[in-house]
Every structure is written in C-alpha cells, then in structure tokens.
Amino acid sequence: MQETEKTTTGFASVAVLGAGTMGHALALVHALAGCVVRLYDREPRALERARRLVAHAAATLVEAGEIAPEAAAAARDRIETVRELESALAAAELVIETVTEDPGIKKDLFRDVAERAPAGAIVASNTSYLDPFALVPEALQPRAAIAHWYTPPYVLDLVDLVPGPATEAWVLDRLETFYRAIGKHPVRLPRLIPGYVANRLQAALTREALRLLDEEGIAPEVVDTAIREGLALRLLLQGQLEKADFTGLELLARTLANRSYTPPPPIERSPTLDRLIAQGRTGVLAGRGFYDYGGRDPAELFRERDLRLLALKRAWRRIARSTG
Numbered sequence: 304m305q306e307t308e309k310t311t312t313g314f315a316s317v318a319v320l321g322a323g324t325m326g327h328a329l330a331l332v333h334a335l336a337g338c339v340v341r342l343y344d345r346e347p348r349a350l351e352r353a354r355r356l357v358a359h360a361a362a363t364l365v366e367a368g369e370i371a372p373e374a375a376a377a378a379r380d381r382i383e384t385v386r387e388l389e390s391a392l393a394a395a396e397l398v399i400e401t402v403t404e405d406p407g408i409k410k411d412l413f414r415d416v417a418e419r420a421p422a423g424a425i426v427a428s429n430t431s432y433l434d435p436f437a438l439v440p441e442a443l444q445p446r447a448a449i450a451h452w453y454t455p456p457y458v459l460d461l462v463d464l465v466p467g468p469a470t471e472a473w474v475l476d477r478l479e480t481f482y483r484a485i486g487k488h489p490v491r492l493p494r495l496i497p498g499y500v501a502n503r504l505q506a507a508l509t510r511e512a513l514r515l516l517d518e519e520g521i522a523p524e525v526v527d528t529a530i531r532e533g534l535a536l537r538l539l540l541q542g543q544l545e546k547a548d549f550t551g552l553e554l555l556a557r558t559l560a561n562r563s564y565t566p567p568p569p570i571e572r573s574p575t576l577d578r579l580i581a582q583g584r585t586g587v588l589a590g591r592g593f594y595d596y597g598g599r600d601p602a603e604l605f606r607e608r609d610l611r612l613l614a615l616k617r618a619w620r621r622i623a624r625s626t627g
C-alpha cells in the first residue's frame with residue numbers, strides 16, 4: 304500500500320501547474336502522499352479531462368490492490384482543480400511546473416510564479432529536455448529545481464532531482480526526503496545533464512529502434528520482441544553495468560574495439576515516424592501508431608497497461624527483497 308498520511312517531511316499544500324498527461328498524474332501522486340493539491344491549467348477542458356483521468360488512475364490503483372478504496376477517495380477529495388493561477392499558488396509550499404514543453408510558455412509562467420507564489424515555496428520543473436534555470440527569474444533561482452518524473456508517475460517511482468546553478472542545498476534535501484518517505488526513488492544529479500540518465504539511455508534505444516525500421520526493414524513486432532525477450536528482464540534485475548560485470552569487462556572492451564556496427568551520428572528524422580504521423584497514426588490516443596489498437600478506448604488501454612505494470616512491480620518488489 305502507498306503512504307496515504309501526511310508525513311512530517313511533507314508539503315501541506317502543493318500547486319500543480321499544467322493538467323495534461325503528467326499534471327493529472329502528479330496531482331494524484333501528491334494527493335496520495337497526503338498533500339492538498341491545487342491543479343491549475345489555462346484550458347478548462349484540460350481540467351475536466353484531468354478530473355476524469357485522476358478518477359480512472361485512482362480506480363486502477365484500487366483494482367490492483369495498491370491502495371484502499373478509502374485512500375483513493377480521500378486522495379481525490381484532496382485535489383481541487385482551479386482556473387486561476389493566483390488561487391493555485393496562494394498557499395503552496397511546493398509548486399510543480401508541468402506545462403507544455405515550450406521555453407516561451409514556461410518562461411512566462413515562471414515569471415508569474417515568481418510574482419505570486421509564497422516567498423518560501425519550492426518550485427520544481429518536470430521538464431524533459433529544457434534548461435529551466437535559463438527561464439527562471441533570478442529571485443526564484445535559490446528555490447528552483449528540477450524534479451523530473453516518468454509516466455505514469457503513480458506507478459513508476461524514479462524522480463530525477465537536479466539543482467540549478469544557484470539552488471540552495473535544502474531545496475533538494477527536502478524534495479529527496481519527502482519523495483523517499485512516500486516510497487519513491489529519487490536520484491540526485493550534481494547538475495543539469497541533458498536527458499538526465501534514463502531519458503538519455505531511452506533516447507539511444509529509440510534512435511536505434513527507428514533505424515532498424517527505416518534502414519534495415521525490421522518490423523516493430525521484432526524490435527519489441529527482442530527488447531522484451533532479450534533485454535528487459537536482465538535490465539530490470541541488473542541495470543546495464545552490473546549486467547556487464549556478469550558478461551565480463553574484457554569482452555565488453557573487445558566488442559567496443561571490434562564492432563561490426565558503429566552507430567552513425569544521431570538522426571533528426573525518421574521516414575517511418577513521419578509517415579505514421581502524416582496518416583494520423585500518432586499512438587494510443589489516436590487508436591493507432593506503430594500498432595493498431597482496433598478502436599479501443601484509450602482509458603481502457605491505459606488501465607490495462609497500468610495493471611500489468613503494477614503486477615510486474617509487485618513481483619519485482621518480492622524478487623528484490625528475496626535476493627537482498
């Protein structure tokens with residue numbers, strides 16, 4: 304079961320700015336941790352959709368046995384959707400910025416936050432690839448950080464914590480203590496490393512997967528089978544570097560030197576991706592992407608995905624405990 308009571312290290316009041324894919328889910332994560340959450344978006348429709356998505360996600364956690372129905376109901380009650388930035392920020396101890404990945408939009412929002420958020424509030428950006436510290440006004444810099452999550456964050460526990468050039472040490476200490484206390488796995492990076500760790504590794508995998516489709520004519524099913532049946536179990540158990548210890552580092556050194564395949568420079572476009580997007584095959588929300596989802600309701604597809612992820616996570620927790 305996830306922690307549902309407010310911890311002593313917790314934040315009583317959290318503002319989540321942006322109610323999209325990540326915003327609604329981060330509102331739920333923080334509400335489950337006992338925080339009162341004000342979820343703000345400039346689009347009223349996004350707030351409506353977020354309420355529905357929060358309800359679905361909470362129900363999935365109950366269905367999977369991760370949380371009790373009462374905890375789900377209490378968490379939903381702790382989330383208030385608001386249409387004015389002022390009321391989102393009024394009492395916030397933690398402000399989570401998770402609006403559209405656009406530097407202009409984020410810069411304007413950080414300026415408004417600097418003017419309106421309580422003086423001691425921490426401001427944490429969930430940006431994937433931008434440098435938010437270049438967008439944050441000077442007055443906010445000591446309390447600004449990156450707390451970057453992986454979707455869906457109510458299932459995946461990794462949080463990248465990154466200081467900016469002027470971030471005070473207590474800011475990351477407090478975020479790290481809080482997220483650990485609620486069962487998350489924060490990793491603290493010394494400075495902004497583009498793509499953090501997991502996104503950078505994932506970007507390399509995505510590039511090579513697209514290259515296999517575009518340049519070698521390999522089918523999406525084959526790429527995904529190779530990942531599932533060949534890489535994924537070992538990655539889950541050992542990561543990549545511990546796995547290398549078991550392979551033997553001399554072999555690794557030889558394969559570096561004797562490659563039959565040298566990755567070419569990064570690609571900026573993929574013909575396969577361009578073709579799918581032009582056909583409106585943009586992924587699960589459109590009913591089709593690399594695969595065809597046969598017109599199934601995306602909410603149902605997300606539910607199935609989440610239930611399977613949660614089952615895997617439970618099995619993984621047991622295995623990790625049993626092997627120390």
Ligand SMILES: NC(=O)c1ccc[n+]([C@@H]2O[C@H](COP(=O)([O-])OP(=O)(O)OC[C@H]3O[C@@H](n4cnc5c(N)ncnc54)[C@H](O)[C@@H]3O)[C@@H](O)[C@H]2O)c1
Nearest residue numbers: 321322323324325344345346349401402403404430431454
């Ligand atoms: N989607 C992911 O898997 C993922 C994972 C980790 C981090 N992120 C990061 O999270 C952030 C949000 O991504 P997302 O996928 O949730 O985007 P999204 O497009 O699903 O949602 C963004 C929301 O921000 C709102 N918005 C835009 N400008 C605003 C403003 N000025 N004030 C208030 N709301 C505003 C939009 O109306 C929209 O509802 C991005 O920085 C992204 O890089 C995304």
